[in-house]
Amino acid sequence: MLMRASADLPASRLDNGLKRLSKAANHSLLWFVVAAVLATGKGPFRRGALRGLAAIAGASASANLVGKSLFPRRRPAADLIPPERRLSKRPTSSSFPSGHSASAAAFATAVALESPRAGAVVAPLAAAVAYSRVHTGVHWPTDVVAGAAVGVGAAYLTRRWWPLGVNEPASAYEHADLTALQDGDGLVVVVNPSSGIGPDPTPRIVEEWPKAQVVTVEDLGDLPEAKALGVAGGDGTVAAVAAVAAERDLPLVLVPSGTLNHFARDVGITGLHDTAQAVADGVGVRVDLAQVNGQWFVNTASLGGYPDMVRIREKLQQRWGKWPAAAMALFRVLQRARPLEMTIDGDRHLVWLLFVGNGPYRPKGFAPTMRPRLDDGLLDVRYVRADRRFSRTRFFLGALLGALEHSRTYRHLEVASLNVEVHGPPISIATDGEVRDKATHFRFRSRAAALGIYRP
Incomplete structure (x- = not known):
């Protein structure tokens, strides 16, 4: 009809x-x-x-x-x-x-x-x-x-396996000691102009805070005295400046200008306007950070295939672009992956990949995309075991069906600290997307309320 x-x-x-x-x-x-x-x-x-x-x-x-x-x-x-x-x-x-x-x-x-x-x-x-x-x-x-x-x-x-984007910022500790910085007086901002795909944020920063001192990432090792440290760049740059801020006990002024801005998104800052309002009002929070062998990170650290993927992606992305290069790098790594023998908090395992997050991530499967809390004082630890039959196939099927939390090849822990000893030659660790020095022993720990940050 x-x-x-x-x-x-x-x-x-x-x-x-x-x-x-x-x-x-x-x-x-x-x-x-x-x-x-x-x-x-x-x-x-x-x-x-x-x-x-x-x-x-x-x-x-x-x-x-x-x-x-x-x-x-x-x-x-x-x-x-x-x-x-x-x-x-x-x-x-x-x-x-x-x-x-x-x-x-x-x-x-x-x-x-x-x-x-x-x-x-x-x-x-x-x-x-x-x-x-x-x-x-x-x-x-x-x-x-x-x-x-x-x-x-x-x-x-x-x-x-992919939760909806959450507009609410992650929960954090109260911060009663922040002061307003009129026109950026006492603020030093570290800018990485090569981060992200947009224009250099320096002109907008100078316009918003005319009394602030703007420096580049090359000056990171010799920063002047300041009332607060600012950073405009991607998560790797943010992690480097956040480490200095935490060690000096200075509040962080965050201007998201990277490609993905995971940390800024979780903290609840979407752009310069958010940060400028918080700096003018003198309001903000304290959040957890994490360390591995003394190296600070704001988002994640990982052992196994991910550092290799980062290296291959960097070689390919100039020719193919970031996202196609990342897809090709992941395919190559999965082809060549070899399990790592390691002891995790006293238990010995064969492991394909180990992930450590600064704070509990969601969902619980192996596709962490959001962080509802930055005030738990915990690390999010996930790893895929290679000492089970057909472990790689079971991992892929579990990830595809969004049912990894029920798989025996997958482990998820939330702990305040973690000791990992790799049996074999030293391997690289990746933190916040950057490949770090090789080692055989990795000591992870959460640093509760380590960083003050301006937030509306």
Whole structure:
């Protein structure tokens, strides 16, 4: 009945437009373009683009590889609709469910989960793509409904291993000793102009704090006396300046200007305007830091394949760009990975990879993406055991299904300190994305309330 009602619609200019739209969505090319546009934005727009692509992967596989194989169905006869509305190349696969509808619904739903505003813009386009499959006579209405249901389910399933972006800052300790710095008087700001993909933040910093002294990362070892230390750069630069601030017991003024800004995001600072308001008001918090062999880190440290991945990525990224280089580096590392024999707090294991976070991360699987607390005085310790049968395969399956916390190959601990002894030649450790010196013994500990930081 619905198919007949659509076929009986009078000819209009929409016929040609819906044909073009339907073709544009072939192989999800339309959604890749929309994702590229969204990715030029920040925060929820970029996260929505990435979540949308992940949802498309799940929806497309479910609809095209599984659904069409299990439920073969003839497509509507071509003569049901007028010739001018028919696609020049009709698909020959099973009609049920609609793969185009699955991808469209998956992308729109995933984007809306991260950014309702962006989702409101994408949703009508997704609905038009879904209807175009009926309008052009290649799907029954029930195919479209089923495909849309698959897409919505795939989008919501991404939350199992990738929690939604959290807008609330991590909890932290109260800080009653901060003072307001008018025009940046007494503030020394360390700037790394090569961090991130945006312009050099120095002009904006000078404009906001005309009395502040701005230096480069090359001056980090010889910083002048100050009332507070500031930093504008990525997480590696932030960690280096935070270490100096913690050792001098100086508050940190954070200006996020890196690519990802994990620490700033968790602390609750999204840009210079946040920091400037806090500095003017003299308000902030104290947060935990962590150390390994005396080396401070603000986010994470890791042993195993990750330091190798960082080295390979750095070699490839000048030619291929950061994200393609990271994907290629991960693939190479997984191919060549060898387990490490180590003793972790007295227990000897074979381990593929060991991760240590400054503070408890969530989710509990091996894809830590958010940190709700920076006031627990704990380390988040995760490792994948290699002394179980088919451990690598079980790890991959658990990660794919978001069920690692139930796997015997995966361990998750929250402790105040950790001792790791590697049996064999010295290996590198990576902290906050930077590869450090090699060693065979690694002493990790949480330093509660080690750093004061200006925060609104």
